[in-house]
Structure formats: C-alpha cells, structure tokens
Amino acid sequence: MITLKNVVLRRSAKVLLDGATVTLNPGEKVGLVGRNGAGKSTLFALFNGSLHEDGGDFSMPRQWRLAQVAQNMPETDESATDFVVGGDTRLLELRQKLAAVEAAYEDNPDDAEIGMELAHAYTDLADAGEHDAVPRAQALILGLGFRVAELDSPVNSFSGGWRMRLQLARALMCPSDLLLLDEPTNHLDLDALVWLEAWLQKYAGTMIVISHDREFLDAVTDVTLHIANAQLTRYGGNYSKFEDMRALQMEQQQAAFARQQDKIAHLQKFIDRFKAKASKAKQAQSRVKALERMEKVAPLLAEAEFSFEFKEPGHIPNPMLSITGASFGYTQEEAPPKTILTGVNRSVQGGQRIGILGANGQGKSTLVKTIAREMGALAGTVTEGKGLNIGYFAQQELDVLHPQSNPLEHMVRLARELGAAARESTSEQSLRGFLGSFNFSGDMVKQPVGTMSGGEKARLVLAMMVWQRPNLLLLDEPTNHLDLATREALAVALNEFEGTLMLVSHDRALLRSVCDEFWLVGRGEVKDFDGDLDDYQRYLLDEARRQREEARLAGQAPAADAPAPATAPSAPDLIAQSDQPARASAVSGSKSGANPQEQRKQDAQQRQQLAGRLKPVKAELDKAEKRMAALNAEKTGLEARLATPLEPAEIAEAGRRLKAVGDELNTLEERWLELSGQIEALSA
Ligand SMILES: Nc1ncnc2c1ncn2[C@@H]1O[C@H](COP(=O)(O)OP(=O)(O)OP(=O)(O)O)[C@@H](O)[C@H]1O
Ligand SMILES: [Mg+2]
Structure with missing residues (x-):
C-alpha cells in the first residue's frame, strides 16, 4: 500500500503538493493526471526515492521492487536484446551469484555444502526465468514495433525515439511490484500502443501511469489520481469516469460555495449591524467565532484557460514547394546511401492542409526532415517558392532547447537571429509579453529550461515557432507531452492558420479536425491518399x-492475439x-x-519466386525447432531430477548438464531468430 498523509512537496519556490493525503492499494492500476507542470513527474520522483517529502508522511512497502523507464538516452554498443535482458536486475544478480559459486566449486569440488549451494544457484536462476529471458526480451522488443532483423543491432544504431522504446522494453522486462510509467506512449505509433495496452492489462503488480491520452488511460487504468491546486484527489474509475465524476463534483462544489457565500454574507451583516450594540455584543461575538471556525469551501478555480494563434503570414509563395523526381533517404559512411522514398513528385500549394499518413518506419519523418532542409534529397530536386518560411516542429528534438538558458534568453537569442525577418518587436518587454501569452509568466520566464516539465518545454518550442511567423508549418508529432487543454488550443490555432500546413500525428482527433487532404507514405513512395x-x-x-x-x-x-507478458x-x-x-x-x-487485379497477379508471381528461395531456410528452421523441442524436454527432466533428493556430486552433474542444455538452447534460439530474419528479409 502506498500512503501519503499531509504531504508537502516543493521544487525550488514552487509548492507542488500542499497537505496531500491519499492511499493506493496493492494491485491497483492508477492513472496520474493533471495539467502540464502540475507536478506529476515530481510525484514519481517521490515514489522512486529520488526526492523526499518536505512535510507530512509518505510510505510504501520497503520490500517492493520498483520498475520504471530510465529517462536518459542509452549510449551503448550492446545489442537491443542484451540491453533489454539487462532490465531484469534480479536475473543479473543471480547470474553473478552463480558465477561466484561455480568458482568456489572449482576450488573445492568435494565440499558438499558448496555442491548444495551450486545446485541452489542453478535452480534460483532457473526460477528467475533464465531459460526464457532472451525470448521474453525479444517478445517485448518486437511487440514495441522493432523488426526481427533489428534484435541484434546495437542500441547506438537506433534513432532517439526508438532508443526510448528500448528503455520502455527494459522497464517491462524487470519483474516488479510497482511499475511507474511517465508518458509511455509518447514515442509509440498505433500498433505499438495497442500492444502495450494489452501487455499492461495483464500486468499483475501495482501500476501508476502518467498520460495525456484519454483512450490509453481508459484501456489500462481503473483508478484516477488527479493533481491540481497542490492537492491529490483519488477517483475510483478510469479517465472517462473521472471526467464525469469531476464535472459532477465541480457542479456540487459550485453550489456549496454559493450557499456558503450567502451564509457568510448573512453572518457578516449581523456582525456589522450589532457589534456596536452592547446588548447584542455577545451574539455578534459568537457569530464572529462561527465565521472564523467555518471551513471554507474553495471557490472553483476555473482551469487556467490557454489559447494562442499563429500570426498572419505576410507573403505566401505559390507554389510553396515543388519536388521533382526525387529520392529521399540517408547517406552513410562507407556504404551506399539508404534510400527510403523514390520517385517523389509533389507540389505544395499555398493554403493546403495536408495530413501525412503511413505506418511506422515508412519514411514520414524522412519526408518531413528533407522538406525542413535538415537533410538533402539523394536525387531529383526540391524547389522552394520565393519567401518560403518554414516553421518546423519535431517533438524528438526538444533538445533544440538549451537546458541552462531560460525562456526569455531563448527568445532573445531567436530575436537576435531573425528579428528583422520575422518583423516582430524584439524589446525584452515585448518578448516577455509574448511569452506571457504562452503561459510563461512571472518567475517562469527566468526558470532554466532544463528544470521545466515535458509539456512546458513543448509549449516553449511551440511559442518559438509561432514567433517566427512561418508560412509553411511542418509539424512532426506536435502533441506529445501536451496536456489536453493545450492540444485543444493547438487544434484551434492550426484551424485558424492561414498558411500551409503539413502534419504528422498519431492523434486522430487532431488530424481529423485540421487536415483536409492526406498523403500516404508507404512502400517507398509518397502518394495522394484518396479517402478519409x-x-x-x-x-x-x-x-x-x-x-x-x-x-x-x-x-x-x-x-496470434496480443501476447501475455508473464509467459x-x-x-x-x-x-x-x-x-x-x-x-x-x-x-x-x-x-x-489501385489496380487490384494487376496487383494481385504481380503478387502471385512474386510469391512463387519467394517460395523457391525460402525453402532451404525454412528447412533449417524446422530442424532447429525440432532440436529445441528435444532440449526443452531434457531440461524439464533435469529440473524434475534436481527437485528430488540427490548426492552432491549428482546434483552438480545435473546442474552442469542443465547449464549446457540452456547454452545450446540459447545458441539455437539465436540461430532461429537469424533464420527468421532472413525469411522476413526475403519476404519484404
Ligand atoms: N528543479 C526545479 N526548479 C524549479 N522548478 C522546477 C524544478 N523541477 C520542476 N520544476 C517545476 O515544477 C513543476 C512540476 O514539474 P513536473 O515535471 O512534475 O510536472 P508534470 O506534471 O510532470 O508536467 P508535464 O505534464 O508537462 O510532464 C513545473 O512547473 C516545473 O517547471
Ligand atoms: Mg511530466
């Protein structure tokens, strides 16, 4: 059980919790919700022990094992699989222990006690799931959207978003009593999101998840913890239920507040009238006391509403952009360039509102990055209209911000770089005013960006983009980190934007409300998507x-159906x-x-060719599977044998054989995956 009693929590001068009291029971699935900057991530810091309460009592069972997603970007050559297996800290400990006991056994092979210890070390390791650690890790990695061929790729070779997915897999790999997830869906696409929901629904421990995604919260939580006005309120229901209950509660509170205000006015009138009259002085005094004792119903603080708008772009070139015969992709050192998209012929007109669709990894961001001039086209031409002014928002690149500088310094720097071009006033006062319109007021304009919450950073990037008065907005997943109210504000602002818009988003509500045509990125091409x-x-x-x-x-x-995490x-x-x-x-x-008939014919021919090439690979795969089955059977036998009373030497022997069987299984599993990778590559 997690309990908070009158907890006070501060960050610098900000009071984030002021006398918060709440209890969370074992096994509950809790959604932690609240506005950007309300203190959700800070509360996680309290749960994981990296921050202590400034007042009141916080307690959590000491023996609870905690799993959480590391926030840093992993930098390692380790393979994706090994990296994720490493998330199982218990397994790592037991492996180290076994190694130590094995060394001791080498030195004293006749010591019965050490023999016993060795056997225990083997069985503990087996109980911790050593035999299937690799497939468990790989199931997580694949579930989160990686390809089989990527299982052995070094972590360093993945882009930022994908590395954060590996961090998520690593956290899920760790056996835990309490799982803390801070916006786990930010780097996921729809497929991976659905998989994660299924996984979390089967998680047996206590889970607390921070998210701004209503559908996701509804799918995985049954309790909602709302943080607002430095208080925590617990609601027994998922996010939608919470919204209903809160609306009702707000109505009731409003009514109670109004009633109390009437009563206060009445008491006050009595006091004012009679306080000078000696005969009634006592009654007046008791009413003064009553007024003092009265527990005040808080007035409803209307949630600080937030809205902003894009400035009218001065000049809109037409066409904005034309792309002819182009190939997009990545140049590589000592290897031919990796082409992602070919034969791109597109033109973008003033005022178009284009939603860019496509499954994950098909090249949406490649397209956007090339248009944003972050990289060049591999072939063909991209011609820009005269006066094109691109506002590019890439969520993964919140690190365009300087952690040491504050919002005001960011604006001053930006103004110095492009003040004249943006035709905006660059005085400090006007920059402060501008930041204020994005809810950065008072001390916040001077707060180092490194200490700001995710949503606050995203809002600053948005503000900087708006200030540049772009006429072409290129937005790549702009809603990550943003709370619901800010998303709403973004949708409204985008709808009123007079320039051209190109949007990549997994937020279907946003796509639906702001785009009126779609491009589809898939199978190496960019085409119009004819539909909604x-x-x-x-x-x-x-x-x-x-x-x-x-x-x-x-x-x-x-x-098959969504995987079970435990098995x-x-x-x-x-x-x-x-x-x-x-x-x-x-x-x-x-x-x-398009052309379904022709397509089907071609597909059939391809399938035939494919079948020929696949045959030998499949044969080897079958063989590996048979051997794996035999080894698994032997392993079960050995484990059963180890559970019966045996001589120390027999125990050690069985343990050793168990290890050998395990090793061979590992090698075979790796080979199996390699072969599967080949099959996948051939089929692609
Ligand atoms: N070291 C610090 N110094 C000053 N202020 C801080 C510090 N760390 C956090 N804050 C402030 O505390 C508030 C709470 O931050 P926190 O990261 O907990 O918010 P959050 O609820 O997780 O928001 P989001 O939804 O944007 O992730 C924010 O306003 C943030 O700017
Ligand atoms: Mg946060």
Whole structure:
C-alpha cells in the first residue's frame, strides 16, 4: 500500500503538493493526471526515492521492487536484446551469484555444502526465468514495433525515439511490484500502443501511469489520481469516469460555495449591524467565532484557460514547394546511401492542409526532415517558392532547447537571429509579453529550461515557432507531452492558420479536425491518399493482412492475439506479434489500393519466386525447432531430477548438464531468430 498523509512537496519556490493525503492499494492500476507542470513527474520522483517529502508522511512497502523507464538516452554498443535482458536486475544478480559459486566449486569440488549451494544457484536462476529471458526480451522488443532483423543491432544504431522504446522494453522486462510509467506512449505509433495496452492489462503488480491520452488511460487504468491546486484527489474509475465524476463534483462544489457565500454574507451583516450594540455584543461575538471556525469551501478555480494563434503570414509563395523526381533517404559512411522514398513528385500549394499518413518506419519523418532542409534529397530536386518560411516542429528534438538558458534568453537569442525577418518587436518587454501569452509568466520566464516539465518545454518550442511567423508549418508529432487543454488550443490555432500546413500525428482527433487532404507514405513512395481517416484505418487493416499473408507463405504461424507478458511466447509467436493489426478492429470490410487485379497477379508471381528461395531456410528452421523441442524436454527432466533428493556430486552433474542444455538452447534460439530474419528479409 502506498500512503501519503499531509504531504508537502516543493521544487525550488514552487509548492507542488500542499497537505496531500491519499492511499493506493496493492494491485491497483492508477492513472496520474493533471495539467502540464502540475507536478506529476515530481510525484514519481517521490515514489522512486529520488526526492523526499518536505512535510507530512509518505510510505510504501520497503520490500517492493520498483520498475520504471530510465529517462536518459542509452549510449551503448550492446545489442537491443542484451540491453533489454539487462532490465531484469534480479536475473543479473543471480547470474553473478552463480558465477561466484561455480568458482568456489572449482576450488573445492568435494565440499558438499558448496555442491548444495551450486545446485541452489542453478535452480534460483532457473526460477528467475533464465531459460526464457532472451525470448521474453525479444517478445517485448518486437511487440514495441522493432523488426526481427533489428534484435541484434546495437542500441547506438537506433534513432532517439526508438532508443526510448528500448528503455520502455527494459522497464517491462524487470519483474516488479510497482511499475511507474511517465508518458509511455509518447514515442509509440498505433500498433505499438495497442500492444502495450494489452501487455499492461495483464500486468499483475501495482501500476501508476502518467498520460495525456484519454483512450490509453481508459484501456489500462481503473483508478484516477488527479493533481491540481497542490492537492491529490483519488477517483475510483478510469479517465472517462473521472471526467464525469469531476464535472459532477465541480457542479456540487459550485453550489456549496454559493450557499456558503450567502451564509457568510448573512453572518457578516449581523456582525456589522450589532457589534456596536452592547446588548447584542455577545451574539455578534459568537457569530464572529462561527465565521472564523467555518471551513471554507474553495471557490472553483476555473482551469487556467490557454489559447494562442499563429500570426498572419505576410507573403505566401505559390507554389510553396515543388519536388521533382526525387529520392529521399540517408547517406552513410562507407556504404551506399539508404534510400527510403523514390520517385517523389509533389507540389505544395499555398493554403493546403495536408495530413501525412503511413505506418511506422515508412519514411514520414524522412519526408518531413528533407522538406525542413535538415537533410538533402539523394536525387531529383526540391524547389522552394520565393519567401518560403518554414516553421518546423519535431517533438524528438526538444533538445533544440538549451537546458541552462531560460525562456526569455531563448527568445532573445531567436530575436537576435531573425528579428528583422520575422518583423516582430524584439524589446525584452515585448518578448516577455509574448511569452506571457504562452503561459510563461512571472518567475517562469527566468526558470532554466532544463528544470521545466515535458509539456512546458513543448509549449516553449511551440511559442518559438509561432514567433517566427512561418508560412509553411511542418509539424512532426506536435502533441506529445501536451496536456489536453493545450492540444485543444493547438487544434484551434492550426484551424485558424492561414498558411500551409503539413502534419504528422498519431492523434486522430487532431488530424481529423485540421487536415483536409492526406498523403500516404508507404512502400517507398509518397502518394495522394484518396479517402478519409476511416478509409485509412481500413488501409492499415489491409496492410496488416497483406503482411500476415506473406508471413504465412513464408511458413510462419498466423498472427496470434496480443501476447501475455508473464509467459514466454514460443518462438514462432515472436513473429506473429509484430504483425498485430492496428487498432481498427471495429472497422469491417476492405478497400484495396489501385489496380487490384494487376496487383494481385504481380503478387502471385512474386510469391512463387519467394517460395523457391525460402525453402532451404525454412528447412533449417524446422530442424532447429525440432532440436529445441528435444532440449526443452531434457531440461524439464533435469529440473524434475534436481527437485528430488540427490548426492552432491549428482546434483552438480545435473546442474552442469542443465547449464549446457540452456547454452545450446540459447545458441539455437539465436540461430532461429537469424533464420527468421532472413525469411522476413526475403519476404519484404
Ligand atoms: N528543479 C526545479 N526548479 C524549479 N522548478 C522546477 C524544478 N523541477 C520542476 N520544476 C517545476 O515544477 C513543476 C512540476 O514539474 P513536473 O515535471 O512534475 O510536472 P508534470 O506534471 O510532470 O508536467 P508535464 O505534464 O508537462 O510532464 C513545473 O512547473 C516545473 O517547471
Ligand atoms: Mg511530466
């Protein structure tokens, strides 16, 4: 049980909790919600012991094992799989212990006690899940959207967002009683999000998750903890229930407040009238006391509303941009460039509002980054209209901010760089005023950005972008970190924006409300998407089906349901999980792409060729699977044998064999994955 009694929590001069009292029970799934900067992440710091209460009492069972997502960007050559296995801290401890006992046994092979210890070390390790640690880790990695071929890639080779996914997998790998997740969905796309929901629904411990995503919270929580006005309030329900209950409570509180105000006015009138009259002085005095004793109902603080607008762009070139015969991708050292998109022929007109769709990893960000001049085209031309002024927002690059500088210094720097071009006043006073309109007021304009909350940083990046008066907005996942009210404000501002907009977002509500045409990035191309978001969900379903079909033809199992976190999936399930269809199950029917007949014919031919090349790989895969089954059977036998009374020498021997079997299994599993990777690559 976690209890807070009258807890006071501060960050510098800010009081984030002031006498908060709440209890969370074991096994509860709690959503922690509140505005940007309300103190949610700070409360996590209290839970994980990196911060102490400034007053009151906080307690949590001492023996609870805690799992949380590390916030730093991992920098290591370790493979993705090893990195995630490393999240299981208990396993690592037991491995070290075994190594120590093994060394002792080498020195004293006849010592019965050490023999016993050795056997225990083996069984402890087995109990901790040593035998299936690798497949468990890989199930997590694949579930979060990585490809089989990436399982052994070094962590360093992944981009920021993907490395943060590995951090998430590592936290899920750790057996825990309390799981703390701070905005876990920020770096996920729809597929991975759905997978995570399924995983969390099966998590057995106590979970506290911070999120601004209503659908996600509804799917995984049953208790809501609301932080506002330095108080914590517990609601017994998911996010939607919380909203209902809170609305009702606010209504009641408003009514109670009004009634109390009437009563206060009445008492006060009595006091004022009679305090000078000796005969009534006593009654007046008792009313003064009553007034003092009265527990005041707080007036409803209307949630500080927030809105902003984009300035009218001065000049809008037309066309804004034209792309001819272009290929986009990445140049690599000592290797040919990696082409992601080819044959791109597009032009962007003034006033267009384009939503950029496409499954994860298909090249949406590559397209956006190239247009934003972050990288060059590999071939072809990108011609910009005269006076094009791009406002680029990339959520992963909140590190465009300087942690040591404060918001005002950021604005001053920006003004110095482009003051004249943006045609804005650059006096400190006007910059302060501008920041104020983005809710950075008072001391906050001087607070180092490094100490600000995620949402506050995102809001600052947004403010800096608005200040530049862009005529083309390029927004790549702009809503991550933003609370619901700020998202709302962004949607309103985007709707009123007079320039051109290109938006990548997994926030369907935002796409729907601000875009009126869509581009689809997929299969190496950029095309118009002829339809709306419902059609797009259908498209995703079809894509998922197509991928499953290919996997099936390559001899793999059909997609299974979402994986169970506690049990290790058998090897073929690993593939199936990465083929989870998107959360579009409510949509039925199908709508295929262009030229369905021709497409089907080509597909059939390709499948035939593919089958030929796949045959030998599949044969080896089958063989590996058979051997793995035999080894697993032997392992079960050995474990059973170890559970019976034996001589120390027999125990050690069985333990040793168990280890050998485990090692061979590991090697085979690796080979199995390699082969699966080949099959995947061939099928791609
Ligand atoms: N070291 C610090 N010095 C001064 N202020 C701080 C410090 N650390 C945090 N704060 C402030 O405390 C407040 C709470 O921060 P916290 O990160 O807990 O918010 P949050 O509720 O997690 O917000 P978000 O939804 O944006 O993540 C913020 O206004 C932040 O600017
Ligand atoms: Mg936070």
